Amino acid sequence: xxxxxxxxxxxxxxxxxxxxxxxxxxxxxxxxxxxxxxxxxxxxxxxxxxxxxxxxxxxxxxxxxxxxxxxxxxxxxxxxxxxxxxxxxxxxxxxxxxxxxxxxxxxxxxxxxxxxxxxxxxxxxxxxxxxxxxxxxxxxxxxxxxxxxxxxxxxxxxxxxxxxxxxxxxxxxxxxxxxxxxxxxxxxxxxxxxxxxxxxxxxxxxxxxxxxxxxxxxxxxxxxxxxxxxxxxxxxxxxxxxxxxxxxxxxxxxxxxxxxxxxxxxxxxxxxxxxxxxxxxxxxxxxxxxxxxxxxxxxxxxxxxxxxxxxxxxxxxxxxxxxxxxxxxxxxxxxxxxxxxxxxxxxxxxxxxxxxxxxxxxxxxxxxxxxxxxxxxxxxxxxxxxxxxxxxxxxxxxxxxxxxxxxxxxxxxxxxxxxxxxxxx
Amino acid sequence: xxxxxxxxxxxxxxxxxxxxxxxxxxxxxxxxxxxxxxxxxxxxxxxxxxxxxxxxxxxxxxxxxxxxxxxxxxxxxxxxxxxxxxxxxxxxxxxxxxxxxxxxxxxxxxxxxxxxxxxxxxxxxxxxxxxxxxxxxxxxxxxxxxxxxxxxxxxxxxxxxxxxxxxxxxxxxxxxx
Numbered sequence: 001x002x003x004x005x006x007x008x009x010x011x012x013x014x015x016x017x018x019x020x021x022x023x024x025x026x027x028x029x030x031x032x033x034x035x036x037x038x039x040x041x042x043x044x045x046x047x048x049x050x051x052x053x054x055x056x057x058x059x060x061x062x063x064x065x066x067x068x069x070x071x072x073x074x075x076x077x078x079x080x081x082x083x084x085x086x087x088x089x090x091x092x093x094x095x096x097x098x099x100x101x102x103x104x105x106x107x108x109x110x111x112x113x114x115x116x117x118x119x120x121x122x123x124x125x126x127x128x129x130x131x132x133x134x135x136x137x138x139x140x141x142x143x144x145x146x147x148x149x150x151x152x153x154x155x156x157x158x159x160x161x162x163x164x165x166x167x168x169x170x171x172x173x174x175x176x177x178x179x180x181x182x183x184x185x186x187x188x189x190x191x192x193x194x195x196x197x198x199x200x201x202x203x204x205x206x207x208x209x210x211x212x213x214x215x216x217x218x219x220x221x222x223x224x225x226x227x228x229x230x231x232x233x234x235x236x237x238x239x240x241x242x243x244x245x246x247x248x249x250x251x252x253x254x255x256x257x258x259x260x261x262x263x264x265x266x267x268x269x270x271x272x273x274x275x276x277x278x279x280x281x282x283x284x285x286x287x288x289x290x291x292x293x294x295x296x297x298x299x300x301x302x303x304x305x306x307x308x309x310x311x312x313x314x315x316x317x318x319x320x321x322x323x324x325x326x327x328x329x330x331x332x333x334x335x336x337x338x339x340x341x342x343x344x345x346x347x348x349x350x351x352x353x354x355x356x357x358x359x360x361x362x363x364x365x366x367x368x369x370x371x372x373x374x375x376x377x378x379x380x381x382x383x384x385x386x387x388x389x390x391x392x393x394x395x396x397x398x399x400x401x402x403x404x405x406x407x408x409x410x411x412x413x414x415x416x417x418x419x420x421x422x423x424x425x
Numbered sequence: 426x427x428x429x430x431x432x433x434x435x436x437x438x439x440x441x442x443x444x445x446x447x448x449x450x451x452x453x454x455x456x457x458x459x460x461x462x463x464x465x466x467x468x469x470x471x472x473x474x475x476x477x478x479x480x481x482x483x484x485x486x487x488x489x490x491x492x493x494x495x496x497x498x499x500x501x502x503x504x505x506x507x508x509x510x511x512x513x514x515x516x517x518x519x520x521x522x523x524x525x526x527x528x529x530x531x532x533x534x535x536x537x538x539x540x541x542x543x544x545x546x547x548x549x550x551x552x553x554x555x556x557x558x559x560x561x562x563x564x565x566x567x568x569x570x571x572x573x574x575x576x577x578x579x580x581x582x583x584x585x586x587x588x589x590x591x592x593x594x595x596x597x598x599x600x601x602x
């Protein structure tokens with residue numbers, strides 16, 4: 001999580017940032033541009049040698065910020081002590097924060113968005129004792145004494161934090177610009193789930209992506225998922241208990257939900273999920289997704305463009321059904337579905353211009369090779385040209401094709417790979 | 426890979442590209458020095474390209490924010506990158522040597538010019554070089570080298586040293602390498 005962050009002020013500097021505002025925010029108001037030191041006061045030799053024009057004087061803020069971006073976080077923090085302008089520029093250019101949500105963080109929360117006032121993406125993860133709901137509420141609420149605007153967060157993610165419904169609700173209630181919410185292993189949701197329902201709050205219009213991972217009581221996010229009006233992408237990974245009802249409601253939506261990823265939802269009959277607007281569907285390790293469900297998808301998901309099935313009990317029959325349905329399908333990825341033979345995949349190719357990636361355990365290579373011959377014989381690309389005039393589809397198909405060729409030839413001799421690259425472009 | 430295959434096809438057919446190579450522009454620095462440069466090299470600067478496209482580049486292009494010395498450096502860079510035979514590897518090596526010999530003041534002059542002229546590659550290279558120089562250096566070193574006078578009061582300075590003691594620990598010596 002932290003690796004995704006560009007500006008993670010982690011570690012020791014974190015606690016220190018509490019006092020930042022004193023040093024630079026107040027400065028503009030209190031002291032005139034420069035409180036010049038009297039020559040007698042200069043004790044330091046180094047400071048003595050500061051002469052001539054400030055090199056950075058004419059450098060625009062955004063240019064200076066780019067220099068900071070090339071520094072590691074430790075160096076950047078140290079640089080913030082050079083003069084008043086630098087922490088301001090650095091803070092304004094910092095859009096992503098990734099923090100350890102340990103309990104010490106609570107003390108700096110009131111000042112966090114004062115020091116980093118341009119943060120749109122906040123990621124919290126936990127090392128030891130985590131900050132709780134109170135802290136999250138304080139973090140997200142408007143901070144009167146400092147006159148900070150409600151944070152303009154667009155992305156929020158937390159991992160293994162001890163927040164509960166209260167904190168989450170505060171986040172959603174106060175961050176009206178939130179577009180992406182990612183929650184993994186939330187510890188603070190009590191078992192008596194009924195009272196802990198999490199609603200969309202002010203983020204009702206802005207929320208686009210919801211990703212829930214490893215939650216025991218994920219159902220309390222139900223009102224949020226159903227309520228978010230402009231939800232485009234829903235990802236549920238390894239969330240236990242029954243999701244049927246909620247997914248049923250989601251499936252009934254005819255609005256913009258275009259992408260659904262489901263992984264290891266063992267207890268739910270998620271095969272029943274059919275939505276006319278869904279364009280991307282991904283099933284991973286879902287025991288309840290079999291031929292019947294795939295047939296159902298083939299018949300009902302008319303907008304479906306990409307389908308990925310991994311480690312599901314799908315047999316040839318399901319893929320055949322797919323070949324006959326889903327008129328907009330451009331890419332199909334089937335991996336580790338032991339029931340499937342290479343014939344099943346080839347039938348799919350022959351009848352529709354879809355891209356297959358049949359990669360079974362064991363004899364994956366030989367299966368791949370057969371499929372390639374099948375590609376070359378039928379000239380799949382040409383077939384796609386013929387079927388779709390739309391450039392976008394064509395592009396997606398060619399890229400898909402390209403990827404598959406690379407994947408298949410992984411391990412084969414390079415002359416063959418070159419041949420295929422030339423053939424494609 | 427795909428791009429590489431495509432390039433040779435378009436290389437020798439574009440008459441516009443040929444014209445750009447032979448046409449020269451004159452750039453005038455803030456201190457009145459004039460430099461001629463081929464149009465194909467000059468338009469690597471987005472700002473100059475825009476001027477040429479808008480046809481406000483009749484005769485001499487004045488660059489009031491760039492002094493002669495800096496402009497000469499920038500032109501060296503542009504010429505190298507517009508050179509026909511130069512491979513990516515060669516250019517990369519050139520970039521490295523180009524910035525490695527520069528004094529800090531010169532680096533900032535070039536940053537300013539590259540920013541003004543919108544030459545992304547050069548800007549990136551110089552920024553990286555500046556950041557490299559700053560690596561693991563003390564606050565005092567940065568102030569001295571960048572000629573920045575601290576605008577914190579002595580009291581604040583004292584307090585910072587106490588509160589952010591980590592910033593004064595484990596840094597390189599202030600003596601220039």
